[in-house]
Amino acid sequence: MSLVNIKIEGRPYQVEEGLTILEAARQCGYEIPSLCSFNHGECNQGSCRVCLVEATGARGLAASCVYQVAEGMEVLINSPKAVAARRTSVELLLSNHNVNCQQCGKSGQCELQNVARIVGAREGMFKGAKTPTTYDDVSPSIVRDTSKCILCGRCVERCKNAHGNGVLGFQNRGFDAKVGPAMDISFADSPCIMCGQCVTVCPTGALLPKSEIDKVDFARAQGKYMVVQTAPAVRAALGEEFGLPIGTPVTGKMAAALRRLGFNRVYDVDFGADLTIMEEANELLDRVKSGGVLPMITSCSPGWVNYAETYYADLLPHLSSCKSPHQMQGAIIKSYFAQAHGLDPKDIFVVSIMPCTAKKSEKDRAQMEVDGIRDVDAVLTVCELGDLIKRSGMQFNRLPEEGFDYDIMGTSTGAGVIFGVTGGVMEAALRTAYRVLEGKEHDAVVFNAVRGFDGIREATIAMGGMDVKVAVASGMANAKILLDQIREGTSPYHFIEIMGCPGGCINGGGMPIVRHCFLPNEDVDIVDTYRAKRARALYTEDERNTLRQSHNNPQIIELYSRFLEKPNSHKAHELLHTTYAGREPFRVQDH
Amino acid sequence: MARLSGASVARIEEICDAYQGEKTPLVMILSDIQREFGYVPLEVQEVVSRKTGLSVAEIYGVVTFYSFFSLTPKGKHVIGCCLGTACYVKGAQRIIDRFCNDLGIEPGGTTDDGMFTIDALRCIGACAAAPAVTIDGKVYARVDISQVPGIISAYRQMEGGAE
Numbered sequence A: 001m002s003l004v005n006i007k008i009e010g011r012p013y014q015v016e017e018g019l020t021i022l023e024a025a026r027q028c029g030y031e032i033p034s035l036c037s038f039n040h041g042e043c044n045q046g047s048c049r050v051c052l053v054e055a056t057g058a059r060g061l062a063a064s065c066v067y068q069v070a071e072g073m074e075v076l077i078n079s080p081k082a083v084a085a086r087r088t089s090v091e092l093l094l095s096n097h098n099v100n101c102q103q104c105g106k107s108g109q110c111e112l113q114n115v116a117r118i119v120g121a122r123e124g125m126f127k128g129a130k131t132p133t134t135y136d137d138v139s140p141s142i143v144r145d146t147s148k149c150i151l152c153g154r155c156v157e158r159c160k161n162a163h164g165n166g167v168l169g170f171q172n173r174g175f176d177a178k179v180g181p182a183m184d185i186s187f188a189d190s191p192c193i194m195c196g197q198c199v200t201v202c203p204t205g206a207l208l209p210k211s212e213i214d215k216v217d218f219a220r221a222q223g224k225y226m227v228v229q230t231a232p233a234v235r236a237a238l239g240e241e242f243g244l245p246i247g248t249p250v251t252g253k254m255a256a257a258l259r260r261l262g263f264n265r266v267y268d269v270d271f272g273a274d275l276t277i278m279e280e281a282n283e284l285l286d287r288v289k290s291g292g293v294l295p296m297i298t299s300c301s302p303g304w305v306n307y308a309e310t311y312y313a314d315l316l317p318h319l320s321s322c323k324s325p326h327q328m329q330g331a332i333i334k335s336y337f338a339q340a341h342g343l344d345p346k347d348i349f350v351v352s353i354m355p356c357t358a359k360k361s362e363k364d365r366a367q368m369e370v371d372g373i374r375d376v377d378a379v380l381t382v383c384e385l386g387d388l389i390k391r392s393g394m395q396f397n398r399l400p401e402e403g404f405d406y407d408i409m410g411t412s413t414g415a416g417v418i419f420g421v422t423g424g425v426m427e428a429a430l431r432t433a434y435r436v437l438e439g440k441e442h443d444a445v446v447f448n449a450v451r452g453f454d455g456i457r458e459a460t461i462a463m464g465g466m467d468v469k470v471a472v473a474s475g476m477a478n479a480k481i482l483l484d485q486i487r488e489g490t491s492p493y494h495f496i497e498i499m500g501c502p503g504g505c506i507n508g509g510g511m512p513i514v515r516h517c518f519l520p521n522e523d524v525d526i527v528d529t530y531r532a533k534r535a536r537a538l539y540t541e542d543e544r545n546t547l548r549q550s551h552n553n554p555q556i557i558e559l560y561s562r563f564l565e566k567p568n569s570h571k572a573h574e575l576l577h578t579t580y581a582g583r584e585p586f587r588v589q590d591h
Numbered sequence B: 001m002a003r004l005s006g007a008s009v010a011r012i013e014e015i016c017d018a019y020q021g022e023k024t025p026l027v028m029i030l031s032d033i034q035r036e037f038g039y040v041p042l043e044v045q046e047v048v049s050r051k052t053g054l055s056v057a058e059i060y061g062v063v064t065f066y067s068f069f070s071l072t073p074k075g076k077h078v079i080g081c082c083l084g085t086a087c088y089v090k091g092a093q094r095i096i097d098r099f100c101n102d103l104g105i106e107p108g109g110t111t112d113d114g115m116f117t118i119d120a121l122r123c124i125g126a127c128a129a130a131p132a133v134t135i136d137g138k139v140y141a142r143v144d145i146s147q148v149p150g151i152i153s154a155y156r157q158m159e160g161g162a163e
């Protein structure tokens, strides 16, 4: 690594060669406004021009997000010329923008709004026509409003990086240019897997999760018996909505908040995760023993399931038939729990708090019901829960620490909580599979080989007299490699974990956004490290739990003895398992 | 997808294969398809996507970027009205409006009988002939609005149709 000497506002600094001015300035303690660029050039169009600075050597002003530092360079961020130019750039963007911040779901977390405020953009400087809008709220997961789009291309790049063959692209040109799925069709009719990765990088309100808050309000007003359940990853990020440092676990305050929001029961989906492990580990062992379809692939990530149904329909028999944890738990709430409390399942309304936009589409799947009773009635993202809490007037950071409700399904294990991070489902399953095959616990609780953020990880574990080979991938670009091996008949694995979002649920499309400009108190590399920080919160909760293996959860044992009999029983299949079906990537009639 | 015949799919694949060695074959592939089939609808883009590994979104982006490509079938005769700056200041907007009015279609549209398509073009490099109109590649120079009905009926007569 060689260093170069530069000056910013006349002060000398040494920075790494090859950095852009924007990145170098960030390391020196300056945050230059930026919109179209994203972290280390993940998106680097240099088109928005809100990052202009004066730099010696540059012809005219330099776009700091693409212009690299050089020995002896002098950078001026705060010169009158640079300041005026940045303001003009923002004013030009706003001239073709639907500026209704007060009613916009992104307000307060919008980079355009933030930049406009910082540069002092003035009203109506460039009046003119506006590009006709596409507004798509047809899909269950994502709302696209091109009147808020600044054509930065971040979503295009993220979808491509995460999943290989992207869903989004630029279309038309000049004034008519838009970003969206081909043919400008709805996400609902496109090959989109609803993961929401594009939503997490969009600087504006052009892409937002589809809100279901109204649905929840309505159910409450109707006097439904409200049960809420929170996914593992939620506790690792909800605090960010209230300004807490990234990676602060807020399990106790979250439970307290949910109770105060009027939910009759507050449960942890970790219980459902333990249940999933019981079913899935036993399904795997069945397949191994009876010569069933291998490798078996996990099925708890609906983004991944959507992808499999769209592009690998021939491999659907490889997917575990297990529903995902919150769907399983929803089905148990409306059967076992309802019976125990003498409730009519029709009067129960189950709300899942999820790090995920694809879960919104999952709960709407035709298969996700038992005898006409839906497993789950509404799915809210972490951000939506944050909004609900703020709306209620509660001061989250002043709430006491409380626990989840403990009757019937209130106990969970460390295995359940690590479901929220890539490799976690695999690790949890291995802990239980080992026990079933060897009749004792694995010496080390932790299976380190499946942890981490490399695109693909693999491990071989000796158990039951055989070498069980496993692999873990997140993001479809990585998953594709493992899937093509299966297609070609060269896959060496018995069991594969796939999650839709890179890094797993802790990086899901329903999680709070992470941006330098909004996080002045975090490390300057926070956009690279937030996933690991959130993951640490989950691993720590696992370590602190006295119960580390799903099969040791006493309430799971009780659930089987009182209700389900045994894993993969007839009753378990009725309630906890599901089916898949192939679908066309484009579900539109071409004109 | 369902509406593409096996033969069409095979032909599109053949076109894609022909450019295998190229670094950026997409525009060439799409040009060949446009010439041969007259348009590049979604089903065709899906085949090209499978063959080239490029996403449909990216292919669609190229198809909609260049006005040469079309998502819907073009008419037998393609009337291109240049709306480049030189033509525009010489009244090209009124020319294209007249063509649209007489044929009852919008720019980019095709008449019901499949005879005519009107395209609005950006500068075609015939500024000396402004306002310029091209029909099937033939350039009509300094077109006056009063000539439009005559031009249309000439092409109709060429097809042997009665006025």
Ligand code: SF4
Residues within 6 Å of the ligand: A097, A098, A099, A100, A101, A102, A104, A105, A106, A107, A108, A110, A111, A112, A113, A148, A204, A205, A206
């Ligand atoms: S996208 Fe941002 S700037 Fe635009 S209306 Fe929404 S909050 Fe305001």
Ligand code: SF4
Residues within 6 Å of the ligand: A142, A158, A159, A162, A163, A166, A167, A168, A191, A192, A193, A194, A195, A196, A197, A198, A199
């Ligand atoms: S939700 Fe996921 S798959 Fe769909 S467009 Fe966004 S990033 Fe791509």
Ligand code: SF4
Residues within 6 Å of the ligand: A148, A149, A150, A151, A152, A153, A154, A155, A156, A179, A198, A201, A202, A203, A204, A206, A207
């Ligand atoms: S939708 Fe959002 S991320 Fe995508 S181009 Fe528009 S503003 Fe950028």
Ligand code: FES
Residues within 6 Å of the ligand: A033, A034, A035, A036, A037, A045, A046, A047, A048, A049, A050, A051, A052, A063, A064, A065, A066
């Ligand atoms: S952030 Fe630099 S040009 Fe957009």
